[in-house]
Structures are given as C-alpha cells and as structure tokens.
Amino acid sequence: MNGFLLAVRAEWTKFRTVPGWVIATALAAVAMVGLGLGPSMQGSCGRHGPGSECAMPVGPGGEEVTDAFTFAHRPLTGDGSVTAHVASMTGQLSDDRALLTPWAKAGLIVKDGTRPGSSYAAVMLTGAHGVRMQYDYTHDRAGSPGTAPRWLRLTRSGDTVTGAESVDGAQWTDVGSARLPDLPSTVEIGLFATSPQYAEITSESIGTMSAATQRSLLTAAFDKVTPADGWTGTLVGEPTNRDRGGYQQDGDRHILTGTGDIGPAVAGATGLGTTVTQTLVGTFAALIGMVVVGTLMATGEYRRGLIRTTLAATPGRGRVLAAKAVVVAAVTFVTGVAAAAAVVTLGQRVLRSNGVYVHPASTTTELRVIAGTGALLAVAAVLALALGTLLRRGTTAVTAAVVTIVLPYMLVLTALPVDAGRWVLRVTPAAAFAVQQSAKQYDQVENLYIPVEGYFPLPPWAGFGVLAAYTAVALAAAAWLLRRRDA
Amino acid sequence: MRYALRAEWTKLWTVPGTAWLLLGAVVGTAGLGALAAAACSPGECGADPTRTSLTGIHIGQSVVAILAVLAIGGEYATGMMRVTLAAIPRRPAVLAAKAAVLAAVVVPAAAVAVPASLLSGDTPSLSGGPVLRAALGSVLYLLLVALLALGVATVVRHPAAAIGCVLGLLYLFPIVAAAMADPDWQRRLEKVGPMSAGQSIQATTGLDGLPVGPWAGLGVLALWAAGALLAGALALQARDA
Incomplete structure (x- = not known):
C-alpha cells in the first residue's frame, strides 16, 4: 500500500509541475462557469410590473x-x-x-x-x-x-x-x-x-x-x-x-x-422556462479540456521517454496506471464539482434576474447534478487516460475520447432524428450526460421529452454507469497492454 | 516552393499513420453515414435524407483534423521543425507547402468517402442539383476543416492540445446554440460557427429555414480556415521554433 501512495505522490508531483495541465484544468473550470453564467437568455417574468411574475400554483405534495x-x-x-x-x-x-x-x-x-x-x-x-x-x-x-x-x-x-x-x-x-x-x-x-x-x-x-x-x-x-x-x-x-x-x-x-x-408543471416545450440542466452547457468544453489532460498524463511520458524512468521507479505497472487514474480523477472531480456548484447555484440566480423562469429542483437533485457532473468529467478523464495508454499517441487518443463522448452528445442535440438520438444516448459513453437531468419526466403530461430539452432516455446513474463501464473496459485493456508491451 | 512541396510530400508519406488515417476518414465517413441511413426506414430519414446519409462527415472531419494537426504538430513534438525551417528558411512557404500537400491527400479521400456515403443512403439521385451541391460541398468542407486544423496546430504547436482546440472550436457553437432558448441567439451562433455554418452546404431541402445559405455557410468556414492559417503564418514567422 505504501508503494501505491508513493506512486500517487509521484503522479501528483508530475501533474502539478506541468504548467500546461494546470492551465488546462483551470480553463476547463473557467469555460464551464463562463458558459453557464455568461451568454444568458432573457425572459419576461417579472419584467412588466406586478402580476407578470411567473409564479406557479403549488400542489398538495409541494411540487409546482x-x-x-x-x-x-x-x-x-x-x-x-x-x-x-x-x-x-x-x-x-x-x-x-x-x-x-x-x-x-x-x-x-x-x-x-x-x-x-x-x-x-x-x-x-x-x-x-x-x-x-x-x-x-x-x-x-x-x-x-x-x-x-x-x-x-x-x-x-x-x-x-x-x-x-x-x-x-x-x-x-x-x-x-x-x-x-x-x-x-x-x-x-x-x-x-x-x-x-x-x-x-x-x-x-x-x-x-x-x-x-x-x-x-x-x-x-x-x-x-x-x-x-x-x-x-x-x-x-x-x-x-x-x-x-x-x-x-x-x-x-x-x-x-x-x-x-x-x-x-413540466419544463420544456409545453411548459414554462428552463431547468438547471441548461446552465451546464459548458460541461462539454470542460470535458474536452480534461480529456486532453487525461490523455497527456499517459502519452506525455511516452513522448519524452519519461515512462522508462517511471516504470523503473515503480515496477508494478498496474500500480502506475492506477496512481495516474487516481490523480487525474481526483483533480478533475474536485474541479468539476467546484465549477458545477458555482454554475448551479449562481446560474439560476442570473437567469431569474434576467426574467427567465427556472424550475426549482430539490436539494437532492441539485447535489446529484453537481456531484454527477464532477464524476462525469473525472471518469471521462480516466477513459482518456486509458485510451492514451492504449494508443500512446496524444492526438489520436484525444480525438478518440472526444469522438466517443462529446460527438454523440452533439449529434443528438443537433443532427439526429429523435429516435436515433435516444438510442445513441443509451449505448454510447455520452449516456453519462443523464446525470445532469434535473426535470422529472411525467408520461401523463404532454411534452417533448427529448435530450435537447434536458430529458434523457436513461435514469441518471444508469447513464453514468454506461460511461463507467466503457472506462472500466478501456482501463483493464490499458493495464493489460501496459504490462505486456515494452515501454 | 517545389522543393518545399516535395519535402512535405515525402514527410507526409513516410510517417506511419497517414495511410491509416486517410483510410479511417473514408471508412468512418461512409460507415457512419450508412449506419445513420440504415437506422431510419426509407422515406422517413428526417426531413433531409441526403443530410442524414452524410452524417459520417462528423467522423471524417475528426480524422482529417488529426491528419492536419500531425502534419505540423508532429514536427514540433519531435523537434523536426527546426530541421525543416533550417532547410527552408522562408517560413510561410513551409506552411503553404503543408497546406497544399494536405489538400492533395484530403480531397481525393473525401471524393471517395462522400459519394460512397450518398450511395449507401436513401438519396434521390446524385445528378440532382442540390444533391450534387451537397456532395461537392462536403468534399470542400473536409478540406476547409483540414486547413483550419493546420492553422490552429501551427499556433498551438502541441498536437494533443491542438486537436482539443480544433474539436472544441467545431463543437462549441452548435452545443451552446442547442442549449439556448432564445431562437435569435441560436441562429446567430449557428451563422458564425465554423461547423454549423459550414455544414449548411449539406442541406438539400428547407433552405429558407437555414440560418445561413449553403454557399454562404461554406464561406463562413472558409473565413475561419483563412483566419487560422493567417494566424498560424504570423505565429510561425514571429516565434522561435
């Protein structure tokens, strides 16, 4: 165990001494917060004097x-x-x-x-x-x-x-x-x-x-x-x-x-206003940043030949990979949670002051969205690390990670027919974006329950599980290949 | 210039991966396009079947971007760049030669991939005006994405960071636009985004509803590519290698 802690410490030292990685991590947080709070939409709630507030009746269960x-x-x-x-x-x-x-x-x-x-x-x-x-x-x-x-x-x-x-x-x-x-x-x-x-x-x-x-x-x-x-x-x-x-x-x-x-009351096409999910649009930008960092944690060492030193210092190769995964996941999770917490709490305030109606989510839902966003980024970074270890070429690994996580999400939002989009969000790593769903889907209410409105086909943690499964497979393959190949 | 071209051509074909990447671009474009076309039954492929069978361009552009980023980023990674610039001291000529060589391999690959995806789909006929425009435009689109990526990589220099920047730039506009509830802002973002504007060349129906017309949209992407190349040329000229 002590050996593992030393390996973690070595990886952490490497991480914090590469300025590019620290800058990329900071930029990821900035992009997320900036896109969440910056280009805001405008609404008319409360803009036309008393009576124009968008207040909804509250039912016996406390819901709107x-x-x-x-x-x-x-x-x-x-x-x-x-x-x-x-x-x-x-x-x-x-x-x-x-x-x-x-x-x-x-x-x-x-x-x-x-x-x-x-x-x-x-x-x-x-x-x-x-x-x-x-x-x-x-x-x-x-x-x-x-x-x-x-x-x-x-x-x-x-x-x-x-x-x-x-x-x-x-x-x-x-x-x-x-x-x-x-x-x-x-x-x-x-x-x-x-x-x-x-x-x-x-x-x-x-x-x-x-x-x-x-x-x-x-x-x-x-x-x-x-x-x-x-x-x-x-x-x-x-x-x-x-x-x-x-x-x-x-x-x-x-x-x-x-x-x-x-x-x-529902959010989306037939309802009023928006949800906190929409304020987290910057997640994909942070995702690209963290994918680059995760990949470089692996490929950067191959580029400089440092990997031979690393493996000489820590001969347990699986341990090296695990230490890298722990460091990149921890850094990304903390960054992601901090950025998501800022966006979820402040973003709603910005939208409301712009006259946009934001459906209140329960504290549990908000916590799940915040923790889920951090976990989504962290696991995606580990997937990128595994792909980097497998492919050993930074460019290819970054593209592979972005193409498997961000591209399906983007295609669903912009290009694919609705049914194809739902299918894609079940089987690709992009399913993990379901952790950001904050509105509840009621089948007895007329609405368009589609991803672009913040409704995902899988339940939040099941969607996250899809990404986690891909990552587990990639990490296992990476550990096996790392042990088998010459560095 | 002829020597620069010849040097770049030699370098491109002697690094491992170029042939694989070109093959990947063709197979990825045609494969995803065929999948998308097969996923929907004939006659119900969204509003625009041609565009659905060209969905593979998303894979194609990523692979082409890798190729472009590696064309210059790979040299920075290994330090080869210093040798290149010592051999050809006119730096803009180096970038121009890289762009020309890139175009010479991307255009033929795209010219195979695009018709292949159209043939696998539910497309009316390749001879029709709008379909022909979509096909020709998609080939040009891939070329422009490659040039944009080359420009960005010249500025960023680090290949992995550069591909991150290129993909981020491509995806930023459509994803932010999709999250916007305000339709005016949506159209504005789609009008200026390199990917969303450039891909309007693939539309064969509903042209009036587009934020930007097909050729004008491709023009927007061309401006992005030109801007990136210019920035790359300036950076190359000004910085130490």
Missing part, C-alpha cells in the same frame, strides 16, 4: 403544478357522487387546425374549492390515452382505452374517491380510487374540460431541432348529468383559459370549452 380548466361545479357536503355521459370531445389548435391533442381531458372531478393547486381527484376521457383516473397532480392510473361517447361516475366516500366508467350506463367498471386525507367535508364536484399546449417537432434538418408549441382548445359535450341542476361555471387558472374557455348549459346538455392542464 399547472391547474387551469373549465369547471361546472356544485358544492358537495359529506359523501355523494356525480354521474355523466360524455357525448363528444372536439379539439382545436390555435392555428385553427382541428386536432384533439393526446392529453386533452374531459370528465368528472372532485376538488377542494376552485383555487388552483388544491387537492383533487378526477376520472376522465383523454384525446388518445383512454380513460384515466388522476389525483393530486402527479398520480395517474389507466382505465380502458375507450373514447367518447362514454359514461363516467365519481363517488366520494369519506376520504376515498372512486372513479368508474361504463359504455352503456348500466355495467360499471372501477377505474381506480384515491385516498385524499386533506379533502374537507365540503368540496366542489362537477364536470371539467381542459387541453394542454401542443408541441410538435417542425424541423429535424440542419442545426438545432426546432419545436413549435401552441395552445389547444377542447370542447366537450356532457349530457344525462346527475344531479341535474345547481351548476355554476368557473374558469379556473391561467388568463388564457379565462379568455378562451366557456361554459353553457342548455337543458340537459352541458358544453365546456377549456384550455390548460391539470397536472405537474
């Missing part, structure tokens, strides 16, 4: 939510139920195309008042995802794949709410039930309709892929509603719904027009 819909409601005290027949659903986009968006929702809801963000449970028909039972914004359960016309029923019994569906109004099937302990004894129950923003990819050709987002409007017709009277219409939530939504009762027929969504 979207809560905008058209609500035909009546109070309900104690237990009870509402039954309705959804006769039709028609959708329209703001460019006047007739299109029912996949997550347009119409159905029955029981809610703690009409305040956005309050506790609720709802059973609904959707544009393309069948019957769903959803409650308290983040919970979603699938029913049958049916569409309108269809019967729905929502029953409250104590703090349990049960949703049921039926084709004919006689044979009922439960969709699911929810326990809502916070629901007061008097709640609002009734019909609702809403339709989220609709995003589509408009160009996949040269340069950055662009997405177009627009409002969509849902008109839902209900009839055979029980109880039959006592209904009031309220346009809940965002101003847009207040402008464009509407409610009409014509005898037994209720027509609800709504736009918005009831669900967790």
Whole structure:
C-alpha cells in the first residue's frame, strides 16, 4: 500500500509541475462557469410590473403544478357522487387546425374549492390515452382505452374517491380510487374540460431541432348529468383559459370549452422556462479540456521517454496506471464539482434576474447534478487516460475520447432524428450526460421529452454507469497492454 | 516552393499513420453515414435524407483534423521543425507547402468517402442539383476543416492540445446554440460557427429555414480556415521554433 501512495505522490508531483495541465484544468473550470453564467437568455417574468411574475400554483405534495380548466361545479357536503355521459370531445389548435391533442381531458372531478393547486381527484376521457383516473397532480392510473361517447361516475366516500366508467350506463367498471386525507367535508364536484399546449417537432434538418408549441382548445359535450341542476361555471387558472374557455348549459346538455392542464408543471416545450440542466452547457468544453489532460498524463511520458524512468521507479505497472487514474480523477472531480456548484447555484440566480423562469429542483437533485457532473468529467478523464495508454499517441487518443463522448452528445442535440438520438444516448459513453437531468419526466403530461430539452432516455446513474463501464473496459485493456508491451 | 512541396510530400508519406488515417476518414465517413441511413426506414430519414446519409462527415472531419494537426504538430513534438525551417528558411512557404500537400491527400479521400456515403443512403439521385451541391460541398468542407486544423496546430504547436482546440472550436457553437432558448441567439451562433455554418452546404431541402445559405455557410468556414492559417503564418514567422 505504501508503494501505491508513493506512486500517487509521484503522479501528483508530475501533474502539478506541468504548467500546461494546470492551465488546462483551470480553463476547463473557467469555460464551464463562463458558459453557464455568461451568454444568458432573457425572459419576461417579472419584467412588466406586478402580476407578470411567473409564479406557479403549488400542489398538495409541494411540487409546482399547472391547474387551469373549465369547471361546472356544485358544492358537495359529506359523501355523494356525480354521474355523466360524455357525448363528444372536439379539439382545436390555435392555428385553427382541428386536432384533439393526446392529453386533452374531459370528465368528472372532485376538488377542494376552485383555487388552483388544491387537492383533487378526477376520472376522465383523454384525446388518445383512454380513460384515466388522476389525483393530486402527479398520480395517474389507466382505465380502458375507450373514447367518447362514454359514461363516467365519481363517488366520494369519506376520504376515498372512486372513479368508474361504463359504455352503456348500466355495467360499471372501477377505474381506480384515491385516498385524499386533506379533502374537507365540503368540496366542489362537477364536470371539467381542459387541453394542454401542443408541441410538435417542425424541423429535424440542419442545426438545432426546432419545436413549435401552441395552445389547444377542447370542447366537450356532457349530457344525462346527475344531479341535474345547481351548476355554476368557473374558469379556473391561467388568463388564457379565462379568455378562451366557456361554459353553457342548455337543458340537459352541458358544453365546456377549456384550455390548460391539470397536472405537474413540466419544463420544456409545453411548459414554462428552463431547468438547471441548461446552465451546464459548458460541461462539454470542460470535458474536452480534461480529456486532453487525461490523455497527456499517459502519452506525455511516452513522448519524452519519461515512462522508462517511471516504470523503473515503480515496477508494478498496474500500480502506475492506477496512481495516474487516481490523480487525474481526483483533480478533475474536485474541479468539476467546484465549477458545477458555482454554475448551479449562481446560474439560476442570473437567469431569474434576467426574467427567465427556472424550475426549482430539490436539494437532492441539485447535489446529484453537481456531484454527477464532477464524476462525469473525472471518469471521462480516466477513459482518456486509458485510451492514451492504449494508443500512446496524444492526438489520436484525444480525438478518440472526444469522438466517443462529446460527438454523440452533439449529434443528438443537433443532427439526429429523435429516435436515433435516444438510442445513441443509451449505448454510447455520452449516456453519462443523464446525470445532469434535473426535470422529472411525467408520461401523463404532454411534452417533448427529448435530450435537447434536458430529458434523457436513461435514469441518471444508469447513464453514468454506461460511461463507467466503457472506462472500466478501456482501463483493464490499458493495464493489460501496459504490462505486456515494452515501454 | 517545389522543393518545399516535395519535402512535405515525402514527410507526409513516410510517417506511419497517414495511410491509416486517410483510410479511417473514408471508412468512418461512409460507415457512419450508412449506419445513420440504415437506422431510419426509407422515406422517413428526417426531413433531409441526403443530410442524414452524410452524417459520417462528423467522423471524417475528426480524422482529417488529426491528419492536419500531425502534419505540423508532429514536427514540433519531435523537434523536426527546426530541421525543416533550417532547410527552408522562408517560413510561410513551409506552411503553404503543408497546406497544399494536405489538400492533395484530403480531397481525393473525401471524393471517395462522400459519394460512397450518398450511395449507401436513401438519396434521390446524385445528378440532382442540390444533391450534387451537397456532395461537392462536403468534399470542400473536409478540406476547409483540414486547413483550419493546420492553422490552429501551427499556433498551438502541441498536437494533443491542438486537436482539443480544433474539436472544441467545431463543437462549441452548435452545443451552446442547442442549449439556448432564445431562437435569435441560436441562429446567430449557428451563422458564425465554423461547423454549423459550414455544414449548411449539406442541406438539400428547407433552405429558407437555414440560418445561413449553403454557399454562404461554406464561406463562413472558409473565413475561419483563412483566419487560422493567417494566424498560424504570423505565429510561425514571429516565434522561435
């Protein structure tokens, strides 16, 4: 063990006495912080006086939510139920195309008042995802794949709410039930309709892929509603719904027009603002810098013939490689964590003061992003060290490392079709960028969950594991070859 | 100048690796292009099938950049540069000869790689105007990337650091642009970036939506290459070897 510590010390001395490596490491940190804090985007939040702040309602679980819909409601005290027949659903986009968006929702809801963000449970028909039972914004359960016309029923019994569906109004099937302990004894129950923003990819050709987002409007017709009277219409939530939504009762027929969504707030195409992931764009620049340093740790010695001295001093060749890996990984990790911590904490502040809405991430998520970024850089530097040992030529090794880590990431962001991009981010070392994802992906919310918006196909540490696996293989091969070859 | 050319030609072909790198450029370009074209079913290759089958240019440009960086960086690494400059004291002539020799090997390699990737893909026909422009432009693109890398390597001198700088310069603009939410800034960055502007030559459809037109984009890359070579020539002239 003592021998290993001596080898580590020797490698550390080599590292800190080569000015170029120290400068490159410092530059990597500077590039990361500079790109994270420098060329910032501008937003309009809070720029137009009071009321223009981008404040989002907060749901019962403490998360930010979207809560905008058209609500035909009546109070309900104690237990009870509402039954309705959804006769039709028609959708329209703001460019006047007739299109029912996949997550347009119409159905029955029981809610703690009409305040956005309050506790609720709802059973609904959707544009393309069948019957769903959803409650308290983040919970979603699938029913049958049916569409309108269809019967729905929502029953409250104590703090349990049960949703049921039926084709004919006689044979009922439960969709699911929810326990809502916070629901007061008097709640609002009734019909609702809403339709989220609709995003589509408009160009996949040269340069950055662009997405177009627009409002969509849902008109839902209900009839055979029980109880039959006592209904009031309220346009809940965002101003847009207040402008464009509407409610009409014509005898037994209720027509609800709504736009918005009831669900967790998402970052990206259909949401508002951005996430801390976007502030870490400088990671790739730091990555190139650290890859150069990692490679030169190995090839620099071959160039000068110093490797023969090193191997004479420490005959255990595997130990030399391990010492180099420890030194380059430690230096890179510390640098990466420091830079990422600065970007994640200060970057959000810069963006907010520019009027950009940044989705708050939990402290655990921020810590994972910061530590993950440091680890991503450190393991990439070790991969470069291994490639440098294998190839012994600096230029080729630097290019090989950059081409396997940075190039796939860049191709995914700028050139590849979405499906090919997801595949690439599963199998190449670039999968490790998943540690930087800070927004949660909700499958029940309409959005473009694509890498350029900060959504990766693999879970954070699984993506990191892909890079770690490549590095382990390269390092093992390097150790084997180093032992076998003459220096 | 003739001697300089001959010397550079001899050096280029007597270092190990040149033939392998050229082969790598051809195989990498055509191979990745064929993979990308095979990954999507015919008729659904994004908006621009020609561009999809030319995806391999990303590998090709990296390999060509290595070749260019080694053309001068290799000499600095071994100290050969002092011999070269002693033999040919007119320093800009040395750089010009290196550029010419590089062009003489990169252009034929690219002229094999680019049609090969187009033939493997879902491309309408090589004779069509826009496709021909994309093919010819991609060959020129690879040449310009090589010249840009030569210029950068002349300034940086250290080969590994130089290739890092070249790849960083190429990737910086598109990655920063992709992270920008502001579309105006995105277009501005894509207009001035050597890689994003240069690769607009590969577009065969949706030309109106491009931040910069095909030939104008290649012109931007040419300016970058010219700038790098000029900086390299000045540095070469001013510094001790």
